[in-house]
Amino acid sequence: MAKNIQAIRGMHDVLPGESAQWQFLETRVRDVLNRYGYEEIRMPIVEFTELFKRSIGEVTDIVEKEMYTFDDRNGDSLTLRPEGTAGCVRAAMENGLLHNQTQRLWYQGPMFRHERPQKGRYRQFHQVGVETFGLAGPDIDAELILLSARLWRELGVQGLQLQLNSLGTLQERKTYRAVLIDYFSAHADQLDEDSQRRLHSNPLRILDSKNPKMAELVAQAPSLNDHLGDQSRAHFEALCGRLDECGVEYILNPRLVRGLDYYSLTVFEWVTDELGAQGTVCAGGRYDGLVEQLGGRATPAVGFAMGLERLLAVMQAQDALPQTARADAYLVLMGEKAERAGLALAERLRDALPGLRLLTHCGGGGFKAQFKRADRSGARVALILGEDELARGQISIKYLREELPQENMAIDDLAQHLAARVQIQESSK
Ligand code: HAM
Numbered sequence: 001m002a003k004n005i006q007a008i009r010g011m012h013d014v015l016p017g018e019s020a021q022w023q024f025l026e027t028r029v030r031d032v033l034n035r036y037g038y039e040e041i042r043m044p045i046v047e048f049t050e051l052f053k054r055s056i057g058e059v060t061d062i063v064e065k066e067m068y069t070f071d072d073r074n075g076d077s078l079t080l081r082p083e084g085t086a087g088c089v090r091a092a093m094e095n096g097l098l099h100n101q102t103q104r105l106w107y108q109g110p111m112f113r114h115e116r117p118q119k120g121r122y123r124q125f126h127q128v129g130v131e132t133f134g135l136a137g138p139d140i141d142a143e144l145i146l147l148s149a150r151l152w153r154e155l156g157v158q159g160l161q162l163q164l165n166s167l168g169t170l171q172e173r174k175t176y177r178a179v180l181i182d183y184f185s186a187h188a189d190q191l192d193e194d195s196q197r198r199l200h201s202n203p204l205r206i207l208d209s210k211n212p213k214m215a216e217l218v219a220q221a222p223s224l225n226d227h228l229g230d231q232s233r234a235h236f237e238a239l240c241g242r243l244d245e246c247g248v249e250y251i252l253n254p255r256l257v258r259g260l261d262y263y264s265l266t267v268f269e270w271v272t273d274e275l276g277a278q279g280t281v282c283a284g285g286r287y288d289g290l291v292e293q294l295g296g297r298a299t300p301a302v303g304f305a306m307g308l309e310r311l312l313a314v315m316q317a318q319d320a321l322p323q324t325a326r327a328d329a330y331l332v333l334m335g336e337k338a339e340r341a342g343l344a345l346a347e348r349l350r351d352a353l354p355g356l357r358l359l360t361h362c363g364g365g366g367f368k369a370q371f372k373r374a375d376r377s378g379a380r381v382a383l384i385l386g387e388d389e390l391a392r393g394q395i396s397i398k399y400l401r402e403e404l405p406q407e408n409m410a411i412d413d414l415a416q417h418l419a420a421r422v423q424i425q426e427s428s429k
Contacts (some may be wrong), residue, residue, distance in 0.1 A: 010115070010123030021321045025312060026108065026157055029128050035181055036147050038130060043087040045110065049077040055086040055290055057261025059201040066113040068074075080112035084129040084305060085262070085287070092133060093296045102134035105310065120278030120310050131283075131303035133291070138235050141266045141286065141302055142242035148270060148282055148304060149248050156320035157311065159261055160270045160281065162249065165256035166236040167263050168228045176227040177203055183221055205354045208257050223254045224350075236266055250330070262287040274317050275310055282306035292326050325378025327359040328422055332370045335387040345395075345411065352415035375400055380422055383414070397421075 007013060033040075049069050056062050080089055084107050092098050092105070108128045114291050115121055130147070132140055141279070145162065152160050167173060180203040184191060192197065192214060195206045201297040207218055228382055234400045243250055250268075267285030275281075284304025291299040315321050333342040346360045359377050361370050373383040384396040395414055410416055 009080070009121065010117035012124070014120065019326050020326075021312060021315075022308070023309060024322060024324070025155065025315070029096060029108075029151060032147065032151050033106050033128075033130070036104070038106045041088060041091060041105045041107050042109075043081075043084065043107060044093050046082055047081055047087050047090065047322055049079040051086050051294075052079055054294060055089065055260075055262055056083070057202070057256040059198065059206070060259055060261055062113060065235050066115055068114060075282075082113045083111055083129060083260070085131060085260075085290075085303060088129065088131045089290055089294060089296075089301070092131075093291060093294065097188035098133050098291060098296060098299050101131070104130075104132045106130045111133060112300050118278070119276045120307075120313060122309060126308040127305040128184045128308065129303060131301060133299055133301045136300035137301070138239040138242060138266070142246070144284070144291055144302060145239075145243060145248060145268060146246055151306075155311070155315060156318070158318060158320075159274070159389045160272050160314075161251060163256050163269045163271060163362075164223070164250045165238070165253050165267050166228060166232055166265050167257065168224060168232045169264055169269055171271070172227055172231055173204070173224070174263075176222075176224050177275070178240075179222050179227065180204065180206070183216075187217055187233065190214065191292070202261070204257050205259070207255050208259065218255070225254050225295060227342060230331040232265060238268060238305055258283065260261075262290040262293070264288050268304070270306075272310075272314050274314055278310060280307075281302070281310045281314060311413070314372070325380070326358045327377045329356065329358050329418065330374035330379040330380050330382050331358060331360045332367070332374060332384045333361050334367065334370075334385070337387050338385045338390050341390055345385065345414075349418070351416055353419055356418065381418075384409075 035080075049067070052067060053063055058064075062082050067082055070078060072078050088105060092103060092319060097103050108129060109126065110124050111127050112124055114123055115386045118122060130144060131181060132144070149162075152158075169174070181199060184195070184199055184206060188196070188199070191206070192209070192211050195209055195211075195214065198205050204224075206214075207221060209218055213423060216235060217377055240250070256267055256269060263285045265288065268283070269280045270282040271279045272281055283306055284302070286300070286302040288298070288300045291297065292300060297375055312321070331342055333339045342360060349356060349358055359379065361373065371382065379399050380399065382398045382400055389395055389408075393411050394408055395419040397417070399410070401404075407417075
């Protein structure tokens with residue numbers, strides 16, 4: 001027999017029980033973004049490979065070894081997006097969103113990286129990303145961090161630590177780069193293979209090395225902070241000052257360099273120690289040079305993206321996800337006449353009570369089987385319509401979760417009765 005085809009390693013289905021949790025998270029996030037005046041943008045999942053090479057950087061893990069790249073039937077090299085910033089900048093430039101205006105945008109969707117799958121690290125994962133354009137000051141950097149801090153509060157996520165750093169300007173990094181190359185060259189014998197390769201192409205990434213054998217060498221390396229110019233320093237201090245004023249706690253981490261090349265000045269990450277090695281749930285920073293680098297007019301930009309799988313994992317670990325039942329009421333229908341009348345009755349109830357989540361029994365069967373399903377649905381009540389009751393214009397309500405007596409009433413009174421007795425959730429926006 002042929003082997004069943006399975007999902008691709010590192011790419012996961014979101015099953016019915018889990019999708020309610022995803023919706024809860026997505027709805028809350030969208031709500032907070034709306035309240036800050038951010039607008040949604042939707043970009044294609046596939047872009048020209050060149051876009052990612054030119055923005056994320058040729059000598060990065062993502063571009064060197066993680067992209068899903070293929071030639072399409074025209075022979076164009078295309079790539080499944082490994083992140084959203086590059087596509088968002090491309091879309092904003094192409095559609096004239098950057099000319100003489102500011103933008104506060106967000107997007108959501110799957111990203112693809114051919115990494116080694118492990119807990120919190122997948123090959124298809126989902127981000128909500130936020131990007132702002134045309135705003136150069138530290139005020140917007142602070143707003144983005146405040147927005148993310150509010151998200152954690154409103155999602156009930158606790159214990160995330162904010163790490164902050166400044167990468168300075170391109171020019172400052174160039175100077176620092178030369179200093180770093182000198183330092184690491186003097187200790188070339190202690191560099192691992194990856195770092196040797198990066199010594200001249202991307203020495204800053206050596207600082208991000210996770211190799212414990214190099215920890216000491218990295219710890220002793222000269223710090224970029226000592227090579228920042230006055231303006232960069234002022235920007236960073238102003239950001240820190242605003243965060244202090246708003247009571248946001250942070251840790252200055254001079255080793256925070258990020259895995260994508262487009263950053264300048266502010267970079268930040270929200271990290272947790274509850275997810276093992278993959279502890280960064282949200283990360284971002286300023287990328288003032290990127291629009292120009294992609295052929296547009298110089299435009300200040302700053303943003304971040306959060307990994308939804310990681311955020312959900314933290315929420316699960318912290319019991320921050322509500323247990324939502326699938327339905328409020330389950331309509332049990334005994335006999336063919338009741339089955340027919342039931343469909344119409346259910347529609348009337350949905351008209352009268354827009355927030356009611358009502359499951360109508362389909363497929364016939366006896367009382368026992370129908371009640372079993374009613375129970376499994378998580379509904380608070382079963383509405384029982386039998387042929388005799390139908391003939392009398394009556395229906396019964398049986399409480400499935402509480403010790404309350406069964407009630408009988410006229411079908412015409414049911415909607416009113418349900419509205420008063422069954423707590424109907426506000427339908428999700
Ligand atoms: P990033 O640090 O590559 O930045 O990814 C942002 C977040 O996406 C990570 O902190 C993590 O939560 C999640 N993530 C990344 N890779 C994986 C994976 N393989 N599996 C599960 N989750 C993952 C960016 O993507 C930038 N575009 C962020 C940004 C926006 N910077 C400025 N604007």
